[in-house]
Amino acid sequence: MNNAIVIGAGPAGLSGAISMAQQGLKVTVIDEYMKAGGRLLGQLYEEPTGGWWNGVKESANLYNSALSLGVDFKLSTPVSNIEKIDGQWVVYTNEHTYTTPNLLLATGAAELPIPIPGWTLPGVMSVGAAQVMTNVHRVKPGNKGVIVGVNVLSSAIAMELKIANIEVACIALPRLTKVSEETGNPLTVMNSLLNVAHMAPSQLVKMGSKLMKNDFLKKMGITFYPKKGMKMWDIPIMLRKAVIEIYGNNSVDGVILADISPSGEIIPGTETKISADFVCIAGGLYPLAELAALAGCPFHWIEELGGYVPLHNEKMETVLDGLYVAGNITGIEGAKIAIKQGHLAGLTIANKNYHGKLEQEIQDALQQLNSTRENAFIQFHPDINIGKQKLQQYWIKHQQDIKLVKN
Template sequence: MGNKVIIIGAGPAGLSAAITLAEKNIGVVVIDEYLYEGGRLLGQLYEETPNKWWNGIAESERLLARAKELNVEFSLQTSVSDLEKIDQDWVLHTNKGVFHTKQLLLATGAAESPFPIPGWTLPGVMSVGAAQVMTNVHRVKPGKRGVIIGVNVLSSAIAMELQIADVQVAAITLPAANLLTINSSNPLEVMNSLLYVSHMAPSPLIKIGSKFMKNEILKKLGIRFYPKDGVKMWGIPIMLRKAVIEIVGKDQVEGVVLATVNIDGSIVPGSEKRIDVDFVCIAGGLYPLAELASLAGCPFHYIEQLGGFVPLHNEQMETNLTGLHVAGNITGIEGAKVALAQGKVAALTIASKLGASVTQIDIQQAIENVETTRANAHIQFHPEVLVGRQKMKEIWAQTLSHTLS
């Protein structure tokens, strides 16, 4: 096992990297804790342009077929509990034994950030990603009629997927303001993030209106006069002036209590109103799933534009620890296509270290492909992702100069 590259994570970054390495005749083992390969791809289904769909399941099947054709080895339902460096080897402790490798790629992806709301422990409350997996992977409806709490790029995309599956979404609304929902409960902050998903809206009026909303004065006016009952996208009211203050029900979700909010997110007293639903999705956004990099001893930096704490890495997807590489959402929250492109960069970097026929031009072209893919991304999870990427470049350069001095 020690002479094979190990990749943790069978999502888009991991599969892309595995294929690239195997094409260079390098042995690969891909470890994942889930039942199937594909990661977050398995839940994705959205229209990129009129009549052109991104089907994550079809994409994962295509990647998996190519990986198996190249004899990539998979170890599924395998959880990594510890990670350490012993001599020149990375040693992985799992529920299926100990794995050794000299070159390790962490492609662990992202996890969801929930936020607490009174009643959130009732059966029928779930993360928006769980609703996506239930619907698109397992073909089970999360309920008949629900509410999504949290207005952001992720909730907007998944709401559309639920509608396609004939699941009624009564509204996408804000959470009530508390210490854990500071940005997601502020109508102005939320409108900023929505501007980067407006191109997905079926209404030309919303698409045109979003261009005007990039002016700060017009934005504040837009929030002030935003309809209390929301603006509909795909027939779903997007409510920037309503917040869920409580989820109600005896033995399961039976409804939510909505209240009108002022432009600063504060509740308007006496505006509470109950609506009936049988499920609730909480959409608090995504953060890089980077615990294994932490166990390895990799330094971290908090970069808000990348979704939180991100392991130190360079454009070649190397960390500052010999033999440890990262790719995909562990490096910052972006879409599957960016993760696919990053996986290729990481694989080429690893292959060059192992003596395969890879030139610096090959690696540079792959890096440029990541940048092009990012620039053309259909969905941007953070409007200032380029700022975040630049920050990481600067931190890496500073770290390198300190090391050399």
């Protein structure tokens, strides 16, 4: 029997498996993809130090470290269900059923779609798909593209496409609807864009972002934002134009853009066309937590974390005995933070197995996690610490409620 099973071979899952294996635990990692690494595989960007963060190499290093420690991998293996029977977690896959006393869910995040007329045409894809095609499979999604959705993820991937010598005509907003209420509102989007302004090569953009500290200046910035956009990495970022349609006969030929007001309403008569042979839709990310829901773990909606997250404490323990979480299932953050969370979760599981002998190691891991979060180069949500505080308040209340029921 496994001492622990990890579902998800991304940065959090790999790191968690390594930490447990280093403590002598027998660990199996299950993932539906054919290769370990998860979203880490697609990442490629220059860091403030001048070095490069290469997700393919980082994934290989983690995977090889896990293999050298005896971690067993079941790749190309989707998990269909989990449940607890007689004190053991039972994991159902398409080939076998596995049991374990400790289960770490490191399932990551999924992309939010934005419905746009014409989005079923060949050549329309999620921005994450374009990232994987380019950085993992070394296949160009096209020669000239348009990205719909201005956020941290789309901005970072646009930079990666430029590095691969793929032309990005522009990044524009989707049309404002009830579905795209957050992603189609220029003021809301500006707050997100300010979180990646430090990555821009333009000193003008960097300086301008530092001035946008209060709501009044942000509203003024949106009102006078150039209709042609401001360039980052030579890509026009358009906060006053929206993609209202993707057109083409048998595949993408381009998009139709329209000017929008500072509040996001379409201005009639301003429609223009931009030619393109592929379109990326970037609606953002949300925690992929269906398996935690199947297990019966309670959830809370925390906007600062990107959606519904399973209730857990700072040591990555859920309220269900033997069930742990790490990575983007706990809130949308970067790969380096996911690695630290996986390490912490692995130590917490090993500590349970060794009756509390690893408390100092856990405290050190917590400190490393907080430091990594504080110095994160890319922040998907500016108020992540507020979200984490809310989550801990929910945890404290849950523990208090349990005591009341017992008494």
